Amino acid sequence: MMFVHTDTKSPTSPLRALSVLVFLLLLIHLCTGQSLIGSSQPIVATHGDNVTLPCRLDPAEDVTDLTVEWTRPDLDPRFVHVRRSGQELVSKKHPWFRERTSLFINELKHGNISLKLSRVKLSDQGTYRCFIPGKEKLSSVQLFVASDAVSSPVITLAGVDKTTGGVVLHCSSSRWHPEPEVLWLDGEGNLLSAGPTETVRGPDDLYTVSSRVTVEKRHSNSFTCRVQQNNINQTTEAEIHIQDDFFIFLSSSNVPIIIGWAVSLAVCIIVILSLVFLFLKRRQNKTITKRSRSEETEEGEKKKSSKRNKNKGPVVDDLETKRTTSQQNPLLSLDGVQRKEEPEEEVERLRKQLENKETEFKEKQTELHKLRTENQRLKTDLQNLENKLQRKQTDAEREEKRLKDQLESKTKKVKDRGAEIQQLQDQNRDLQRLNQDLENKNKQLERNQTAAEREEERLKSQTKQSAGRVSESQSSQVKSSSSVSQSSTIIVDEIDPEGKYIHLRNLSSEDQPLGGWSIYVEVDNRKPIIYTFDYLRLRAGQTVTIWASDSHTRNRSSTDLVWSGQKSWGPGNQTVVTVFSSSGQEVTTKTFTAKHGS
Missing domain, CATH: 1.20.5 (Single alpha-helices involved in coiled-coils or other helix-helix interfaces)
Structure with missing residues (x-):
């Protein structure tokens, strides 16, 4: 067998670069381009009305089968409306919004996921977020809820400032939402320095505001109280005029x-x-x-x-005296007897009254003593009851404190568990979204790879047809072609015919870092096997050998590398080795073709 080196470039190199470029373009298109558009300005709604929170996908895309979520981060649970697999998940939404939210079903195919909120309440005010998990897109909408029954300000004379002789004016207005501010103006429209605004929030979540200001005589003596809420662009005011004579009367000390x-x-x-x-x-x-x-x-x-x-005196003398007196003057005697009897009767009567009074006094003293004794007993019983009540109250306070501590501890545990569950649910949703995205990208990659493989097969078929035209007159020979970029200093120096190693050489006078570089090996047009350098600096003029993991040789040097997990790829009719830089650019290619003639 004879090895022949040729300088023809491999026809598979442009195809490989084209495949990489197409894959990158598709990946960029999948990752960018779409966004969710809400409202840059706050949405203002009146209490009791219906309102639409805008949100749409741009450019438009059919989201009928996608998951759509509307949330409010300050609530627990935070979900306002959730649609998944074409159905609304009522069990996940906050109780405040049940039977009050809906999407425009016919607009979903145009990418419109705006939320309709019915019978708006004061508690609906806040920041809402629309989210499509499959697209990883998020947008926010701010909602303000205005009261529908704001009262006009009422100005009254609250008194006189003795130090300055000015008049103290009081202004109040009620049934506001959100909380407004109060301003005082004179007749020329200038702001007056007033005291702090007093704000009271009622059980119906409506605000009542009031303010005081001390005014002195001015050119017009007209003063205005203005109550305004800038977020909802709502303003109301009242004016009062004070006569000059009133200030003159007050100015007299x-x-x-x-x-x-x-x-x-x-x-x-x-x-x-x-x-x-x-x-x-x-x-x-x-x-x-x-x-x-x-x-x-x-x-x-x-x-x-x-x-x-x-x-x-003896009784006889007394009788004689009376008889003689009566004989001498009968009228005088009778009058004397009557006068004598009257004091005696009066004394007797007084004596009886005194005895009765003494008896009544003793009875009263007895009753008073009994009452004092009863009062003392009642005081003792009351003191005992108070002591018992105090002990029971102390025990109740201790028990209440113990129960509160237990309740706080259990509430904290429940909140911690709830936070953990929520975190796990969020992680699960994120994982599902990532898996869905990964599946979509894998499907797209498989489609791209299938198209690339078809194109590659077509080019390889053309290459085989061109190679068939080579003269078959030669007996047994081996051809080796090599293509090297003009700016490259790294070449494939040798390929083992048995598929046990690949030999690279640095032709330059400087060291060449190979970290991130890759070697593609294709044997007989099969799927390429790839080796990637983790980190290697190939010194100037030196070589490095990459050995298969099952090649047992004792001639390895300290700079040689072992292709972990890759066994020998064996001999083949055609072996193509291509080196790519870390940026994906083809550096060098070498092809070994073994052909046997008759």
């Missing part, structure tokens, strides 16, 4: 002083008259009490003296 002195003097006079009246009334009561006691004392003394006179 003597008026408040005179009024203050007058009020103080009137109060002092009323207090003095009240004290004098109380003093006189009390003194009169004391005088009446003393008189009553003096009369009772005199009556008692008269009664005692009368009793003593009766005990001293």
Whole structure:
């Protein structure tokens, strides 16, 4: 067998470069070009109305069979509307949006995935994202919800600033959403310096705002309160006009002083008259009490003296005296008896009243003692109940704190588990999207590869037909052709006929790095086997040999390499070895053809 070297270039090199170029162009087309377009301006909707959140694929493409997701990142779960395999996944969406969201089904074939949101609520305000997992495209839409019943501002006089003599104006407006701002303007439209705006958010999520400002006399004395919300382009205002005489009246510093002195003097006079009246009334009561006691004392003394006179004189003398007196003056005697009997009856009556009062007093004292005893018992019972209640309250607080700690711990665990589950779901979706993309790209690559193989077979067939025209008069010979780029310094120096090694040589005077370079070996037009250099610097004028993994030889040098996992490719009728640089450019090609004549 004889080896013959020829300088003809291999016809498969342009085909290989063309295949690589077509694959790169298809890959670039698959990875770029489309985008999701939402709205660059915020969308404003009125409470209770329907609104459309725009989102479309550009350039347009039919997305009927693709997965479409609308989400709000600040919610949990974040899904607003999910369509997969032509069906809406109601179980994944947030409860706020159930039966309130829909897509335009007839527009999906044109790439329109806009979301219709019905019966808008104040809680719907936020940032929404439309996403197509298969396309890895994302777009955002900002939604503001405006109240449908904003009240006009109301301006009132809140008082007077004593330090400056200015008028304090108060302005308020309610039923706003989103939260507005309050501005004060004078008659010329200049902003006035006002206090901080007070904002109250009600249970219906609507805002009530109020503001105060102190104004002094100006040219027009007209002042405007303006309430506005820039995000929804909504403004309302009210104006008040204050007369000049009102500022003149307030500017007089003597008026408040005179009024203050007058009020103080009137109060002092009323207090003095009240004290004098109380003093006189009390003194009169004391005088009446003393008189009553003096009369009772005199009556008692008269009664005692009368009793003593009766005990001293005999009864006969007394009767004689009475008889004589009665005989001398019958009218005087009768009057004296009556006068004597009246004090005695009065004393007796008073004595009985005193005894009754003493009895009532004792009874009251007894009842008071009982009430005090009962009160003390009730106080003791109340204290015991309070102590017991305090202990129970302390125990309840401890139990409440323990339950809260347990609830927080369990809630934290649930949130952590939920976050883990959500993360796993996201990873699973990402993995599914990647697998789908990989399958699509693999299918496209297979189609491209099939087309390239067909083209390659066609060219190889043409090459065989051209090679058949070579003279068959030679007996047994081996042809070797080599093609080297003019700028290349690396050549295929030798190919083992048995397929055990390949020999490369650096012809230049400088070292050549081979990291990322590849060697393609094709035997008898079969599928090429590829070897890629990880890292190698081939020194100037030196050679390197790449051995098959099953070639057992003892003549290997320290610079030789072993083709891991690749056994000897064996002898063949035609062996083509092509070297490509790290950028994919063909560097050199060498072909060995063995032919046997008759």
